[in-house]
């Protein structure tokens with residue numbers, strides 16, 4: 183659902199921008215329509231940005247995952263598998279024996 187909001191938001195924003203430029207050039211009486219569209223577009227983009235941030239922790243976005251060991255790799259014995267508690271990103275780490 184979120185990518186769609188972002189898509190529609192950027193579309194409205196673009197549309198508002200085009201109307202804004204047009205209204206400057208042709209001096210038509212669009213009144214506040216471009217401004218309203220710009221505000222709606224911006225708020226939709228902001229809404230989607232806030233929601234994606236909540237989905238994935240700020241720390242994880244910066245690369246500071248909270249890894250915990252979940253097991254050993256089947257292929258290579260000296261490789262252990264870690265998984266992030268927050269976003270479920272996996273990584274494999276070699277362990278010197």
Ligand SMILES: [Zn+2]
Nearest residue numbers: 242247266269
């Ligand atoms: Zn993470």
